[in-house]
Amino acid sequence: MILTVTMNPSIDIAYQLDELRIDHAVRAKETLRTPGGKGLNVTRVLHTLHEDVCAAGLIGGNNGGFIKDRLKEAGIRFAFTEIKGETRCCIALLHEGKQTEVLEPGPEADASEYREFLKQFYTLSKDSACITISGSLPAGIPDHCYADLISAAAINGVPVVLDCSGNALKKALAADHKPYAIKPNTDELAELLGRQVTKDTSSLKAALLSPLFDGIHWIIVSLGKDGCFAKHDNTFYQVRVPQIHAVSPVGSGDSMVAGIASALARNMNDEGLLKHANTLGMLNAMQKQTGCVNLKDYDALYQLIEIRKA
Ligand SMILES: Nc1ncnc2c1ncn2[C@@H]1O[C@H](COP(=O)(O)OP(=O)(O)OP(=O)(O)O)[C@@H](O)[C@H]1O
Ligand SMILES: [Mg+2]
Numbered sequence: 504m505i506l507t508v509t510m511n512p513s514i515d516i517a518y519q520l521d522e523l524r525i526d527h528a529v530r531a532k533e534t535l536r537t538p539g540g541k542g543l544n545v546t547r548v549l550h551t552l553h554e555d556v557c558a559a560g561l562i563g564g565n566n567g568g569f570i571k572d573r574l575k576e577a578g579i580r581f582a583f584t585e586i587k588g589e590t591r592c593c594i595a596l597l598h599e600g601k602q603t604e605v606l607e608p609g610p611e612a613d614a615s616e617y618r619e620f621l622k623q624f625y626t627l628s629k630d631s632a633c634i635t636i637s638g639s640l641p642a643g644i645p646d647h648c649y650a651d652l653i654s655a656a657a658i659n660g661v662p663v664v665l666d667c668s669g670n671a672l673k674k675a676l677a678a679d680h681k682p683y684a685i686k687p688n689t690d691e692l693a694e695l696l697g698r699q700v701t702k703d704t705s706s707l708k709a710a711l712l713s714p715l716f717d718g719i720h721w722i723i724v725s726l727g728k729d730g731c732f733a734k735h736d737n738t739f740y741q742v743r744v745p746q747i748h749a750v751s752p753v754g755s756g757d758s759m760v761a762g763i764a765s766a767l768a769r770n771m772n773d774e775g776l777l778k779h780a781n782t783l784g785m786l787n788a789m790q791k792q793t794g795c796v797n798l799k800d801y802d803a804l805y806q807l808i809e810i811r812k813a
Contacts, residue, residue, distance in 0.1 A: 505549055505764050506631040508624070508652065509542025509560035511609045511641040513593040514569055515793065523598040537792070538570040539593055541637035541666065544754045544794025548761035548783060550579050551796055554768070557582055559627055561612055561620060561641065564589030582627055584620040586612050588641075602753075611642040625655045632768040635760055636682075637666045646670040650678035662720075662767055666760045668694060676715055683767070684721035686760050692724055704813050707732040708739055723763065723780065725756050730781055730808070735773055738812060742777050745807035747785050754793035759784040778808045 519533035538547075542560060549556040562570060562583035567590040574581050588610020596603040612620075628634060634656050636649050645651075649671050653663050662683030665675055668691045675682060676695075692710055693700045700710045711722050711734045723733045730744040762780030771779060782805045786796035 504555045504557055504630050504632065505768055506627050506634045507542045507546045507549065507556060507558050507764075508634065508636040509540040509546075509558060509638060510644060510648065511591065511639050512538065512540035512543055512560055512562060512567075512570055513591045513607070513609070514566050515539030515593050515595065517595045517597055520596055520598040523596055523601075523603060535792075536569070538573050539793070541754075541757045541760075542635065543570075544757035545635050545637055545666075545761045545764070546574075546579060547577075547794045548758045548787070548796055549765060550577065551798065552761065552765055552783075554765050556580065557627065559583060559620075559624060561586045561610075561616065561644075562590050563587060563610055566590040566592060582623065584616065584623050586610060586616045588612065609641040612644050614643075617644055617648075621651065621655065624652055625658075628656045628659050628661050631656075631659075631661050633662050633664065633764045635664045635666070635764045637757060637760060639667065639669075640671055647674045647678070649675040649682075650680075653682055654678065654680040656680075664760055664764050664767070666756065676719070681718040683719070684723065684763055685716075685719060686723045686725060686756060686763060688725050688727070688756060702726055702729055702732075704732070704741060708813065711739070721763070721776075723759070723777075725759055725784065727752060727755070731759075731777070732813070733777060738773070740773065740777060741811050741813040742781055743809040744781050744785055745804065747789055747804070749788040750791050751793070752788040754795075755784040755787045757794050758787035758796055774810055777810055778805050781808055 517535040518531035546558045558581040563586040591607035591609035594605040657680040664684045665682035666686045730742040733740045759780045762783040766776035
């Protein structure tokens with residue numbers, strides 16, 4: 504089984520508007536509500552790939568109930584830890600080809616809820632071939648949370664794919680037990696290193712040689728339409744993807760994380776992992792919905808990816 508962790512899930516609400524007029528009431532033409540949070544995007548893509556996936560994390564209130572109902576309808580397994588607070592909503596206003604977002608901070612979890620989650624996570628990790636951890640932490644959860652989860656997974660020898668930013672990422676990289684793989688984009692990489700990183704091979708190579716990344720087997724820097732730049736142990740790869748008609752690339756990184764996890768769970772070789780992950784990123788970018796891939800174009804796109812050692 505692949506376990507996905509979403510500590511701060513949300514109901515993602517998308518309102519389709521003709522125009523957004525500040526200080527005016529606007530009527531939505533269409534409303535879409537879906538389970539959201541980066542880890543649930545990863546979950547959805549893994550489910551589409553027919554992987555045996557289970558979603559974990561914190562959930563609460565009526566909004567939490569809505570998310571569980573939708574996952575049940577989709578046939579997606581979950582093992583969330585219930586909290587007293589209400590799971591958040593994130594609102595996207597889609598207007599004039601633009602997207603304006605309102606992100607709620609989410610509930611505050613307490614120490615006993617965190618302890619309960621750690622216990623459940625440890626038990627679930629025993630049955631996992633791979634674990635993905637994505638997104639931000641809610642208030643009340645310490646920023647060493649992901650470092651804690653990675654060391655718990657290490658007891659059972661389970662590789663972790665980590666996709667987060669800020670202090671949670673810094674703490675996870677500084678801990679004794681390392682994530683097996685990380686998937687920053689160039690902004691996240693620059694924030695981590697405290698300096699600019701360009702898409703240039705020499706800049707990316709220098710960045711990935713930073714001692715910050717010692718002990719991490721796979722570092723996959725996603726570059727949007729330019730594919731990705733990766734380091735597996737001591738080998739660097741430049742991956743070029745074909746030009747596609749991108750509709751909404753939001754969640755392409757999450758789809759890539761799903762691909763990395765499924766490749767690790769299936770022991771794919773380097774070429775297979777990189778092509779699988781980039782194909783899923785592209786397929787997500789071709790859809791309007793976040794964390795949604797249509798596998799009908801999988802083979803055609805896969806064949807067009809070019810990989811060379813860098
Ligand atoms: N416009 C595009 N054309 C082709 N491939 C794309 C495009 N956008 C994304 N991809 C594919 O998806 C992968 C991940 O995209 P990106 O670098 O945008 O991730 P991200 O910034 O982490 O996104 P998010 O955090 O919203 O999920 C890329 O490495 C690439 O393979
Ligand atoms: Mg991302």
